[in-house]
Structures are given as C-alpha cells and as structure tokens.
Amino acid sequence: MxxxxxxxxxxxxxxxxxxxxxxxxxxxxxxxxxxxxxxxxxxxxxxxxxxxxxxxxxxxxxxxxxxxxxxxxxxxxxxxxxxxxxxxxxxxxxxxxxxxxxxxxxxxxxxxxxxxxxxxxxxxxxxxxxxxxxxxxxxxxxxxxxxxxxxxxxxxxxxxxxxxxxxxxxxxxxxxxxxxxxxxxxxxxxxxxxxxxxxxxxxxxxxxxxxxxxxALAPSAWRRLGDGRRYPIAPPPFSGPVHAVAGIGRPQRFFETLEALGIEVIAHPFGDHHAFRADELRFADHRPLVMTAKDAVKCRDLAPGESWVLEVEAxxxxxxxxxxxxxxxxxxxRPVSGNDDTNPRAGVMPAHPPT
The missing domain is CATH 3.40.50 (Rossmann fold)
Structure with a gap:
C-alpha cells in the first residue's frame, strides 16, 4: 500500500x-x-x-x-x-x-x-x-x-x-x-x-x-536470516538496541511485540507487502536488524550479516x-459430492457462528 x-x-x-x-x-x-x-x-x-x-x-x-x-x-x-x-x-x-x-x-x-x-x-x-x-x-x-x-x-x-x-x-x-x-x-x-x-x-x-x-500471536523463536539457525526466545541472541523493519498491515504490532520481549527498538515501518531495497536494510551504526517472517522471504539476499527473524505462532x-x-x-x-445439481454445498454460505 x-x-x-x-x-x-x-x-x-x-x-x-x-x-x-x-x-x-x-x-x-x-x-x-x-x-x-x-x-x-x-x-x-x-x-x-x-x-x-x-x-x-x-x-x-x-x-x-x-x-x-x-x-x-x-x-x-x-x-x-x-x-x-x-x-x-x-x-x-x-x-x-x-x-x-x-x-x-x-x-x-x-x-x-x-x-x-x-x-x-x-x-x-x-x-x-x-x-x-x-x-x-x-x-x-x-x-x-x-x-x-x-x-x-x-x-x-x-x-x-x-x-x-x-x-x-x-x-x-x-x-x-x-x-x-x-x-x-x-x-x-x-x-x-x-x-x-x-x-x-x-x-x-x-x-x-x-x-x-x-x-494471540506468541513469539516462538529467533531465526538467523543468513543460515536459518533457530534460537530460543529468551535470552535473545543479540544485545543492545535493534533496527526493526516491518512491511506488514500494522507494523506497530511487531514493534510492540519486540518491546514486550524487553528489546529496545529503533522502528522502521513500511507499507504492507513493501518491496525492500538493500539500502533500506543497512544502517551506519551496524546494530542488529530484526524483521518479520513475512518480510524475511523478500530480504534473504538483501539484508546484512546480523539479521534476525522473529517467528510467531497463533x-x-x-x-x-x-x-x-x-x-x-x-x-x-460427511460424504461430499462434486459441483453438481445435487450437491447441497454448491453456492451455499454458512449461517451460524459458534456460541
């Protein structure tokens, strides 16, 4: 967007x-x-x-x-x-x-x-x-x-x-x-x-x-972007403030999740589905870079050496x-037929939320 x-x-x-x-x-x-x-x-x-x-x-x-x-x-x-x-x-x-x-x-x-x-x-x-x-x-x-x-x-x-x-x-x-x-x-x-x-x-x-x-979305692991190696959530495999980039629907949610883990965040929000460039992922202070799993699939060949992915689970x-x-x-x-005139599912929308 x-x-x-x-x-x-x-x-x-x-x-x-x-x-x-x-x-x-x-x-x-x-x-x-x-x-x-x-x-x-x-x-x-x-x-x-x-x-x-x-x-x-x-x-x-x-x-x-x-x-x-x-x-x-x-x-x-x-x-x-x-x-x-x-x-x-x-x-x-x-x-x-x-x-x-x-x-x-x-x-x-x-x-x-x-x-x-x-x-x-x-x-x-x-x-x-x-x-x-x-x-x-x-x-x-x-x-x-x-x-x-x-x-x-x-x-x-x-x-x-x-x-x-x-x-x-x-x-x-x-x-x-x-x-x-x-x-x-x-x-x-x-x-x-x-x-x-x-x-x-x-x-x-x-x-x-x-x-x-x-x-809820619960953090499950840290993953090093370069080699895919996974680490436990606590303690984080890096120290000090991090540059956090997020090109998702609500970047603030990602930053808040990092802060709840006790990590000092330098936030870099981007639009949802952002197409990253290498220069957007490199910072003069060389602090660690942290991103979402969704962003990581686009940044494998762009991000600098110390780059980390926060994995989350629903x-x-x-x-x-x-x-x-x-x-x-x-x-x-339940037996299910195909898309024919006798199939009760064809075109039918469900009607009742759980109580």
Missing part, C-alpha cells in the same frame, strides 16, 4: 471527520457488494464447489489482522489429524504470469507473493497462487489435497466453502464501521452474522460481537479449538 493509502487507512481506523465526504462513494460500493452477493445467493452466479471440504480464513477490514499465522496454525492442526491440507492464495504482490502457480522450494517471493512464500516455508504443505480461486482449488486437488484452506478468501464467493473464519485485529477493531472508501470495511458488519467463527487477535479495545473467540483459545475439532470431525464423516 502506498504512503497515501497508509495515511487514508490510518484515518479510516481513527474515524477522521473528512471521511464523511466519501459516503456517497461508500453507498455505491455497498450497492455493488450487495448486488454481487445476491447474484450468488439467487443462483444467477454459481459458486464452484470442491469435492473436498473448504475452509476460508479472511477478514472484514483492510490492513493486517493476523490471519496468516492462523492459516499456518490451522493447516498444521489439520495435518496432525490426518488430513492432507493445501493452501489457496491470491498471491498479492506476486508477479508470476502463469496460474495456477504451485509454490515450489525455489519459487521466489517476487513471483508468488510474500505471504504464500512464507506459508509454504512455515508449513511444508502445498500452496497454490491463483486469482481464480476455483481454478487454484482444482490444482490443489491434483497434488492430492483432501481439504483446502483459502487464505484471505472471505470475499471470493466464486469458491463455495464449508467454514468461514474471520480474524479481527483487537487493537483496531472495525475502525469507524464504514465501508470503503469512507472506512476500512470490505463488507458491511452484518456479514459477521453469516460466518462460522470470529477470532479477535489480541486485547480488544472496543465492543466486538458476543460470539467472538480470542487468539494461539487460539481452547474453546475455539474444541469447537473446530468438532466441526472437522463432522466434515470428515
């Missing part, structure tokens, strides 16, 4: 008064979103239904919420239960021209996007990038996946889904509660009535739906984990 876009997003979350000027455009945006949803609900547009379960992890707002760590946690739990999961992504920022793109060990982040590259490295499961979600889903089926996780797929209605999980940033919530461009919402807040689960990342700073569950509350395991058991036990 550009500097202008970042300033607009900050204003949207603060609820700056000048955004009221954009409400006529917001009304047009809401109309377009509602018209598209109605087309799928009525059958005028048909969602493709995979012959295996599909779980969507998404958000209702622009900006980072912590959904990618939840995707990594989810596929690891699925694999531990005997599933063969695959991840489907839009691949924002990737420049690859051929789709569907199966992310291989040698696929650069520049081709597939930083989040798909990160998720492939972290989980080891198949990751496919394709703006056409049904086409990408079919590629995952070809490599043997028996359950699909669609990252940031809430608004991609062309792919039918069995579960919808929405992640909310506890600190920022839903901003001023308005839709684009007068606010940060991709869809109206009423959309939350039809999702299966709402997870709040971090301590909520305002009112949230009663059905919301809690999750930690959902036990009540959500128990609910999820029940839903997964039901999905595993």
């Amino acid at each position: 550009s500097g202008l876009g970042e300033r607009w997003l900050t204003a949207a979350y603060r609820g700056d008064a000048w955004l009221t000027l954009l409400r006529p455009l917001e009304a047009l945006y809401r109309w377009a979103v509602a018209r598209r949803a109605a087309a799928y609900a009525s059958g005028r547009r048909q969602a493709w239904s995979a012959p295996v379960p599909v779980i969507v992890v998404g958000n209702l707002t622009l900006g980072g919420t912590g959904k990618s760590p939840l995707v990594a946690w989810l596929v690891e739990r699925l694999a531990a239960q005997g599933w063969r999961p695959g991840i489907l992504s839009r691949g924002y920022g990737g420049k690859g021209a051929d789709h569907p793109l199966l992310v291989e060990p040698a696929t650069p982040a520049a081709a597939c996007g930083d989040e798909p590259r990160m998720l492939a490295d972290q989980t080891g499961v198949p990751v496919v990038v394709d703006p056409d979600r049904p086409r990408g889903a079919r590629r995952l089926l070809e490599v043997g996946c028996d359950i699909l996780v669609s990252d940031d797929g809430l608004q991609h209605l062309a792919l039918a889904r069995d579960l919808e999980l929405v992640v909310v940033d506890g600190a920022r919530g839903f901003g001023n509660g308005r839709c684009l461009p007068a606010g940060p919402l991709r869809e109206s807040l009423s959309r939350l009535d039809s999702v299966d689960a709402i997870l709040v990342n971090g301590e909520p700073q305002g009112p949230l739906p009663l059905a919301a569950r809690r999750m 930690s959902p509350e036990p009540a959500f984990v128990a609910w999820l395991d029940q839903r997964l058991a039901a999905l595993k036990a």
Whole structure:
C-alpha cells in the first residue's frame, strides 16, 4: 500500500471527520457488494464447489489482522489429524504470469507473493497462487489435497466453502464501521452474522460481537536470516538496541511485540507487502536488524550479516479449538459430492457462528 493509502487507512481506523465526504462513494460500493452477493445467493452466479471440504480464513477490514499465522496454525492442526491440507492464495504482490502457480522450494517471493512464500516455508504443505480461486482449488486437488484452506478468501464467493473464519485485529477493531472508501470495511458488519467463527487477535479495545473467540500471536523463536539457525526466545541472541523493519498491515504490532520481549527498538515501518531495497536494510551504526517472517522471504539476499527473524505462532483459545475439532470431525464423516445439481454445498454460505 502506498504512503497515501497508509495515511487514508490510518484515518479510516481513527474515524477522521473528512471521511464523511466519501459516503456517497461508500453507498455505491455497498450497492455493488450487495448486488454481487445476491447474484450468488439467487443462483444467477454459481459458486464452484470442491469435492473436498473448504475452509476460508479472511477478514472484514483492510490492513493486517493476523490471519496468516492462523492459516499456518490451522493447516498444521489439520495435518496432525490426518488430513492432507493445501493452501489457496491470491498471491498479492506476486508477479508470476502463469496460474495456477504451485509454490515450489525455489519459487521466489517476487513471483508468488510474500505471504504464500512464507506459508509454504512455515508449513511444508502445498500452496497454490491463483486469482481464480476455483481454478487454484482444482490444482490443489491434483497434488492430492483432501481439504483446502483459502487464505484471505472471505470475499471470493466464486469458491463455495464449508467454514468461514474471520480474524479481527483487537487493537483496531472495525475502525469507524464504514465501508470503503469512507472506512476500512470490505463488507458491511452484518456479514459477521453469516460466518462460522470470529477470532479477535489480541486485547480488544472496543465492543466486538458476543460470539467472538480470542487468539494471540506468541513469539516462538529467533531465526538467523543468513543460515536459518533457530534460537530460543529468551535470552535473545543479540544485545543492545535493534533496527526493526516491518512491511506488514500494522507494523506497530511487531514493534510492540519486540518491546514486550524487553528489546529496545529503533522502528522502521513500511507499507504492507513493501518491496525492500538493500539500502533500506543497512544502517551506519551496524546494530542488529530484526524483521518479520513475512518480510524475511523478500530480504534473504538483501539484508546484512546480523539479521534476525522473529517467528510467531497463533494461539487460539481452547474453546475455539474444541469447537473446530468438532466441526472437522463432522466434515470428515460427511460424504461430499462434486459441483453438481445435487450437491447441497454448491453456492451455499454458512449461517451460524459458534456460541
């Protein structure tokens, strides 16, 4: 996101008064979103239904919420239960021209996007990038996946889904509660009535739906960028102040995490999905450099010698984990047909959040 876009997003979350000027455009945006949803609900547009379960992890707002760590946690739990999961992504920022793109060990982040590259490295499961979600889903089926996780797929209605999980940033919530461009919402807040689960990342700073569950992002290890060697969180494998760079949806969350670990931070925030240059990672004082896992996949050949990656893991509350395991058991036990007229999943959106 550009500097202008970042300033607009900050204003949207603060609820700056000048955004009221954009409400006529917001009304047009809401109309377009509602018209598209109605087309799928009525059958005028048909969602493709995979012959295996599909779980969507998404958000209702622009900006980072912590959904990618939840995707990594989810596929690891699925694999531990005997599933063969695959991840489907839009691949924002990737420049690859051929789709569907199966992310291989040698696929650069520049081709597939930083989040798909990160998720492939972290989980080891198949990751496919394709703006056409049904086409990408079919590629995952070809490599043997028996359950699909669609990252940031809430608004991609062309792919039918069995579960919808929405992640909310506890600190920022839903901003001023308005839709684009007068606010940060991709869809109206009423959309939350039809999702299966709402997870709040971090301590909520305002009112949230009663059905919301809690999750946290917990630091799990330090990784040296150069050789990939991992170290325990405490004590950190470096000393003194560090230069912290973050090109994620909310860089301040990363800086706050470092400070909570007792690290003195010299903060360098960048826009989400920022394409780093070598000069942006080199500082005259030669202090250690610390970055996120998402940024690290783009900086392997750019960063100086003493560069470190803070690995984090999603930690959902036990009540959500128990609910999820029940839903997964039901999905595993249920026979599923393909995308035909007798398939009850085709084009059907889930309707009930957990209680």
